[in-house]
Amino acid sequence: MKFLCSQSDLNSNLSLVSRAVASRPTHPILANVLVVADSQKNRVSLTAFDLSLGLETSFSADVSEDGKITLRAKLLNEIVSRLPEGEITLMAEEEEDDDDDSQIVVLKSASGQFQVRAMNAEEFPPLPTVEEGELVQLPIVMLTEGLKGALFAASSDETKQILTGVHLTGTPDSLEFAATDGHRLSVVETTLSPETDDEGNEQGESPEMPNLEGFAVTIPARALRELERMLGSRSESDTIALQVDEAQVVFQLGYQRLTVRKLDGAYPNYQMLIPQQFSRSICLERKRLLSSLERVAVLADQKNNLVKCTFSNEDGQVSLSVDTQDLGSAKESMPAEVTGNSGEIAFNVKYLMDGLKALATKDIKIQLNEGNQPVILNPLGGLQMTYLVMPVQIVK
Amino acid sequence: MKFLCSQSDLNSNLSLVSRAVASRPTHPILANVLVVADSQKNRVSLTAFDLSLGLETSFSADVSEDGKITLRAKLLNEIVSRLPEGEITLMAEEEEDDDDDSQIVVLKSASGQFQVRAMNAEEFPPLPTVEEGELVQLPIVMLTEGLKGALFAASSDETKQILTGVHLTGTPDSLEFAATDGHRLSVVETTLSPETDDEGNEQGESPEMPNLEGFAVTIPARALRELERMLGSRSESDTIALQVDEAQVVFQLGYQRLTVRKLDGAYPNYQMLIPQQFSRSICLERKRLLSSLERVAVLADQKNNLVKCTFSNEDGQVSLSVDTQDLGSAKESMPAEVTGNSGEIAFNVKYLMDGLKALATKDIKIQLNEGNQPVILNPLGGLQMTYLVMPVQIVK
Known part of the structure; x- marks a missing residue:
């Protein structure tokens, strides 16, 4: 294997895939990154895989000799x-020596050269592929909006399994993102609107909008955080390809691919938790409250x-104490x-702050009923988002 | 006690003194900051003291009632x-209730009010004062230069006592800063040059230059790091007052005062360690080497x-391996x-890098002798600095 590339290409692509390298690998090969050079395409691909999350990317290089090898990701x-x-x-x-598993890779730059030990590429586990699942092209803006409003509410407690993910559900023209850790719930609905041109008219030849009816999957929050990072530098008008089968989810964005194992099990029926009627509502400035x-x-x-929240209809005022x-x-x-x-109600101040940070509009509406029932926060205008938080009983 | 002040004054002065609050206080009062309001001067002073390092600062306020109190520094x-x-x-x-040690302090702002428990100011240990020591006015530039070049080389191992400080020695017209952790030594000589006006002429009425002959003190590096922070925003042409007695060192900079207990014991005679003659020298670009x-x-x-450094007279080249x-x-x-x-010589790469970062000129000179003798690094031009590092024996 031999190729010539720019330091910045190799560096940025390595940084990207390194995030899927296991920090405590169960097998030495999982601490490595797979490097594959293809002289026909004149591209080099890098792959990292911790057996759950896999990241693959490629960049153009001057490949004079095909080959593949794995190198310690952190060191490289x-x-x-x-x-x-x-x-x-x-x-x-x-x-x-064919008996020896290790090879030497030479890395030459203007300043000198490094020789690092490599491991045979044959041992590197292949990234799972999705053969049967339907391929859906989603506007990037749907994903960035949905992740921004829901990702923070997923549980970080690995024993809570399904709650460590974000649940995506489709309708013919929308995609809903939901996450809960058992104490609060965030639901964001993003709409598949037909693309419009600069004058706001529907474009005659816009690509077909996917029909997401029946689509439902729970994706680990950790993988979605990497996806968010990948999307960060992209234009919101671009699309990303999503493919799902029984076991895997694959996102493909240009030359970058993210694969992750779905979270198994039934996601809680969260819509049941959201009250349909409220006896009280409070509208106020989000940043001031925060x-x-x-x-x-x-x-x-x-x-x-614990923070106590007293609201007075007569005074038109909310007090926190x-x-x-x-x-x-x-x-x-x-x-x-x-x-x-x-009346008055008490909250866990952290859950309330988390939701307020994500709501992202100038004003918000808080809706509640008597007693210990769930409280709902919505943005006024903008995003379709519902944040549910359980009040804490006030001990008199 | 009652005063009115700006949030930014209180905030910046609190941040400053908080750095002298013990992180694990041996007595509850040491987790506090002393607040003293003086209606005659219309100033409020803040003091923190961990029994070794003390910081005091004051700012103008509208004081309507004299008084003093201590408050938990971190909370405030x-x-x-x-x-x-x-x-x-x-x-x-x-x-x-006079029997009760605790008082309530009320903090009012436009957004609401906080009531926090305070402790009696009588329990707060007074900052040590220096009565007898001579007061010296030092140009700030001497201190910033000296600290920048020496502070990093002090030991961070608390068991090494005197080596956790920087040693300052005076001559009639210079002040030398030295620090060593036993593996490397950094010595910076700063000169008391008479002040000149814009045309480079000596100013007739410049303040008297202090005579530093016989001056010698070892000051804890931790306190000097705080001093460096205090000096950061000041003009280099200002002066700072320094006073030393048997036990204490006091720096006074405007309304800010830093007191610290001197490190006892004889500082190693480091000048003896620096070879006076060298059989070889290497001049090269500092940043490239770094x-x-x-x-x-x-x-x-x-x-x-361990890094091996091979230098070739014939090739005019240094190789690192x-x-x-x-x-x-x-x-x-x-x-x-x-x-x-x-020839060739080996170093601990970290010690070599530390010194190179501090040398701060474009080119540097490395001087050495045969075998295992100390190696000296000097900047070419600029600062008067000597960095000594012990080579590591190469095992053949």
């Missing part, structure tokens, strides 16, 4: 990131993260439009 | 940093941090002006 990444800009030659020397919560959280931090025996107390108030009876 | 800092910009009122309520070292360090990291059994090897070369015989 650290070396390449420090090399000076300019051309790099990478070549695997012929194996002198910054007040951030201040009182300093004290709430010391005592179960925290009272700790040891350290002191805090009280802040802000104007609000309160419909229904005045 | 977290609250104040999140308050909206604008005016803050801080007041301590009258003690209702970036090569950063690359080969990736491999050296895995094996004792690292060889690890397990991972591979690296070799880089760069042009150099070599005087004396060609």
Whole structure:
């Protein structure tokens, strides 16, 4: 194997796939990245796979000799990131001894050369492929919106299995993203709108919109965070290909591919949790509420993260208060439009702040009923998003 | 006690003194900051002291009632940093019960109010003062130069006592900074040059230059890092007052004061370690050497941090190489002006890099003798600095 490429191409592509390298690999080969050079296409592909999440990418290079090899991902990444800009030659020397599994790879740059031990590519597990699943082209904007509003609410507790993922459900013209960790739930509905041209007219020859009816899958949050990173630099008007079968989900974006094993099991029927009727509503400025919560959280931090929220219809006001025996107390108030009876309710301040950060509009609406029933937060205008948080019982 | 001040003044001064609050206080009062309001001066002072390092600062405020109190530094800092910009009122309520040590302090801002428990100021240990020591006015530029070149070389191993400090020695017209951790030594000489006006003439009425003859003190590196931070935003042409007695060192910079306990014991006679004659010298580009070292360090990291340095008089070249059994090897070369015989020598790559980062000139000179004797690095032009590093024996 031998190829010539630019330091920046090799570096950026290595950084990307390195994120799928297992931090504590169960087998030495899983600490490696697979490098494949193809002289016909004049491209080099890099693959990393921790047996759940796989990332593959390729870039153009001057390939003078086909071949494949695996190299320690972390070491290679650290070396390449420090090399000076300019051309790099990478070549695997012929194996002198067939019994020996290890080969030497030479990395030459203007400043000198590195020789690093490589492992045979045959041992590297192949990335799963999806053969039968239907291929869907999704506008990138749907994914970025959905992930931004839902990803943070997934559970980070690995024992909660299905809750560590985001659940995607399709209708003929929309895709819904839902995530919950058992304490709060975030649901975002994104719409497949027909593409319009600059004047707002539907384009005659726009690509067919996919029909997502019946589509349902739960994808690990960790993989979706990598997807979010991949999407970060892309134009929102581009599309990404998504393919799902019994076991795997594959996203393909240009030369970048992300594969991940689906989360098995039935996702909770979260729509049942969302009350359909409310006896009270509060409209107020999102950032004002958020910054007040951030201040009182300093004290709430010391005592179960509990914040009491008093809302007064007569005064048109919401007050937040925290009272700790040891350290002191805090009280802040802000104007609000309160419909229904005045009252009070308590929350875990962290869950409330998380939701407010994601809602992303100037004003929001809080809807609630008496007692201990779920509370709903919605943005006023913009995104179709519902954030549900359970109140905490106030001990009198 | 009652005063009105701006959020930004209280916040920036709190951040400054908080760095002297013990992270694991041996007594609850040491987790606090002392707040003193003076209605005559219309100033509020803040003090923190961990029994070794003390920081005091003051800012103007509208003081309507004198008083002093102590508050938990971390909590106060977290609250104040999140308050909206604008005016803050801080007041301590009258003690209702004299038997009770704790008082309530009220912090009011436009957004609401906090009530935090305070502790009696009487318990707060007074900052040590220096009564007898001579007061010296030092140009700030001397300190910033000296600290930048020496501070990094002090030991971070608390058991090494005197080596955890930087040693300052005066002559009639210079101040020398030295630090060593036993593996390497950095010495910077800064000169007390008479102030000149814009045309380079000596100013007739410039303040008297201090005579530093006989001055010698070892100051904990931790305190000097805080001093470096304090100096960061100041003009280099300003001066800072320094006063030393048997036990304490005090720096005074405007309204900011830093006190620290001196490190006891004799500082090693480091001048003896620096060879006076050398059989070989190598002049080369500092950044080129440093970036090569950063690359080969990736491999050296895995094996004792050892880098081999081969220098050739004939080729006018220095080569760096690292060889690890397990991972591979690296070799880089760069042009150099070599005087004396060609040869090879090995270093701990980290010590070499640390020194190169501090030398701060385009080119540097490395001087050495045969065998295992100390190696000296000097900048070519600029700062008067000597960096000594011990070579590592090459096992053949």
